[in-house]
Amino acid sequence: MEIFKHLICAFLDIVALTVLVHAQSQSGFISIDCGFPENSTYTDKKTGIEYTSDVNFTETGVSYNISREYKRNSLEKPFPTVRSFPKGIKNGYTLKPARGNFRLFIRASFMYGDYDGLNKVPRFDLLLGADVWDSVELANASTIVTKEVLHVPRTNYVYVCLLNTGLGTPFISSLELRLLKNSSYKTQSRSMQLYLRWDLGSKSNKPIRYKDDIYDRIWSPYTTSDWETISTSFQVSPDMNFQQPSAVMSTAVIPAVDNKSLTFSWNTSNSTSQHYVYMHFSELQYQINNQTRQMHIYANGKSWYDHQVRFPYLVADFVYSTRPESILEFSINETEESPLPPMVNAIEIYQAKEFPQFLTNQQDGIFLSKQYI
Numbered sequence: 001m002e003i004f005k006h007l008i009c010a011f012l013d014i015v016a017l018t019v020l021v022h023a024q025s026q027s028g029f030i031s032i033d034c035g036f037p038e039n040s041t042y043t044d045k046k047t048g049i050e051y052t053s054d055v056n057f058t059e060t061g062v063s064y065n066i067s068r069e070y071k072r073n074s075l076e077k078p079f080p081t082v083r084s085f086p087k088g089i090k091n092g093y094t095l096k097p098a099r100g101n102f103r104l105f106i107r108a109s110f111m112y113g114d115y116d117g118l119n120k121v122p123r124f125d126l127l128l129g130a131d132v133w134d135s136v137e138l139a140n141a142s143t144i145v146t147k148e149v150l151h152v153p154r155t156n157y158v159y160v161c162l163l164n165t166g167l168g169t170p171f172i173s174s175l176e177l178r179l180l181k182n183s184s185y186k187t188q189s190r191s192m193q194l195y196l197r198w199d200l201g202s203k204s205n206k207p208i209r210y211k212d213d214i215y216d217r218i219w220s221p222y223t224t225s226d227w228e229t230i231s232t233s234f235q236v237s238p239d240m241n242f243q244q245p246s247a248v249m250s251t252a253v254i255p256a257v258d259n260k261s262l263t264f265s266w267n268t269s270n271s272t273s274q275h276y277v278y279m280h281f282s283e284l285q286y287q288i289n290n291q292t293r294q295m296h297i298y299a300n301g302k303s304w305y306d307h308q309v310r311f312p313y314l315v316a317d318f319v320y321s322t323r324p325e326s327i328l329e330f331s332i333n334e335t336e337e338s339p340l341p342p343m344v345n346a347i348e349i350y351q352a353k354e355f356p357q358f359l360t361n362q363q364d365g366i367f368l369s370k371q372y373i
């Protein structure tokens, strides 16, 4: 480890580094409040998540408060401070997750908040290893952008970097790493980027995350006027692998009025993008005479899931893409025998993502760092 760090540092005249963060409590969570000036940790009262300052771990960057006009009480604790990287093209954090057969879920969040008083929103790239993960584009100073990737690392390290692309100084508000069982979200791709994660028919209209979700996924409330919400006050048991939170699964949407189908479509900036889709279901209304709700799912007009989907009562079930697909539209239709309209409780869509150059070993790490010099 030390060797790794030193070898990389040899190339760091302009590639400023690096942060090594050890796993902390909350079963393998790493939660960093970037730019938090005090050498300490704290618990965000709103989320219950324990954040740690990055002060011990970074040798570069400058800590800033966002400007007063963007501070508001509803803002989660990591956002009022940022770490900004005026020097160097590439600056980053090396995360060292707990060892084990895990899938990692890495989330980086950004809110500009005019921290530098320039009132000019920067644009820069976010890297995972040496590969571009995504570009960070913020509509305005109060926009919060969150990038999430689900990833199976080849090494014990995860290197998250900000790349200055000449469009302003990169900065970061928070960096979070979570561990999931490797048996969840099995995919052909080693990595996938979150496109959307909807809690359908939410009653609170608030995002759901830790502690409702033991993996701290963030489920955003979503509904449309074409749908009606149904809910239960009972707990919904999760699937062992996916651990869907009961708070998400206990609400669902059905078509409004007497529509016999639910349709979803979404805009994608790249129509050739390949997606992985996960739909989560649970029956919320007790059916006498075992009259189970049944439905068929069509993607882009073709049958997506060959079987009829049946709903277990108060138990979470799911269907998902076994390979990446280019899907722009779903239609969930009731079957002829179904006594009840189609229903869905939650949906997640990820974009398949390859990080071909992701550090495979120390040698590669050094080689890849060189590319930016």
Ligand SMILES: *[C@@H]1O[C@H](CO)[C@@H](O)[C@H](O)[C@H]1NC(C)=O
Pocket (backbone or CB within 6 Å): 038, 039, 040, 041, 052, 053, 054, 055, 056
């Ligand atoms: C920084 O490291 C010191 C020594 O290991 C430790 O006492 C302190 O709690 C750490 N601070 C943070 C914010 O992690």
Ligand SMILES: *[C@@H]1O[C@H](CO)[C@@H](O)[C@H](O)[C@H]1NC(C)=O
Pocket (backbone or CB within 6 Å): 039, 055, 056
């Ligand atoms: C943080 O505090 C610990 C002791 O409480 C100290 O060992 C460490 O050097 C401090 N780190 C920084 C960056 O000030």
Ligand SMILES: *[C@@H]1O[C@H](CO)[C@@H](O)[C@H](O)[C@H]1NC(C)=O
Pocket (backbone or CB within 6 Å): 037, 063, 064, 065
């Ligand atoms: C940020 O604000 C806190 C008080 O709210 C202050 O103590 C700290 O010095 C400020 N940091 C910077 C970098 O201005």
Ligand SMILES: *[C@@H]1O[C@H](CO)[C@@H](O)[C@H](O)[C@H]1NC(C)=O
Pocket (backbone or CB within 6 Å): 101, 182, 183, 186
């Ligand atoms: C998950 O980890 C176990 C070891 O704990 C391993 O045997 C298994 O192959 C892994 N499964 C996947 C899908 O990677």
Ligand SMILES: *[C@@H]1O[C@H](CO)[C@@H](O)[C@H](O)[C@H]1NC(C)=O
Pocket (backbone or CB within 6 Å): 139, 140, 141, 142, 143
């Ligand atoms: C900032 O952008 C968001 C969209 O990301 C928009 O909803 C909001 O109204 C904008 N705020 C201002 C002050 O322009």
Ligand SMILES: *[C@@H]1O[C@H](CO)[C@@H](O)[C@H](O)[C@H]1NC(C)=O
Pocket (backbone or CB within 6 Å): 225, 226, 227, 255, 256, 257, 259, 261, 262, 263
């Ligand atoms: C019924 O579904 C269609 C297709 O999704 C939609 O265009 C229409 O608005 C829906 N009607 C009602 C009353 O929700």
Ligand SMILES: *[C@@H]1O[C@H](CO)[C@@H](O)[C@H](O)[C@H]1NC(C)=O
Pocket (backbone or CB within 6 Å): 265, 266, 267
């Ligand atoms: C998709 O894009 C169109 C046109 O840009 C916009 O009107 C619509 O609201 C978008 N839909 C969603 C779900 O973002």
Ligand SMILES: *[C@@H]1O[C@H](CO)[C@@H](O)[C@H](O)[C@H]1NC(C)=O
Pocket (backbone or CB within 6 Å): 270, 271, 272, 273, 274
């Ligand atoms: C669209 O996605 C494909 C596959 O992910 C990629 O090869 C292509 O470069 C992308 N196009 C644009 C314009 O981003």
Ligand SMILES: *[C@@H]1O[C@H](CO)[C@@H](O)[C@H](O)[C@H]1NC(C)=O
Pocket (backbone or CB within 6 Å): 289, 290
């Ligand atoms: C309902 O299902 C249970 C268990 O599968 C079965 O024992 C029972 O006979 C069924 N009832 C009806 C009315 O089909």
Ligand SMILES: *[C@@H]1O[C@H](CO)[C@@H](O)[C@H](O)[C@H]1NC(C)=O
Pocket (backbone or CB within 6 Å): 260, 261, 263, 298, 331, 332, 333
């Ligand atoms: C499913 O529902 C959609 C939307 O109402 C409709 O366009 C489509 O024809 C239906 N598919 C089948 C096979 O019934």
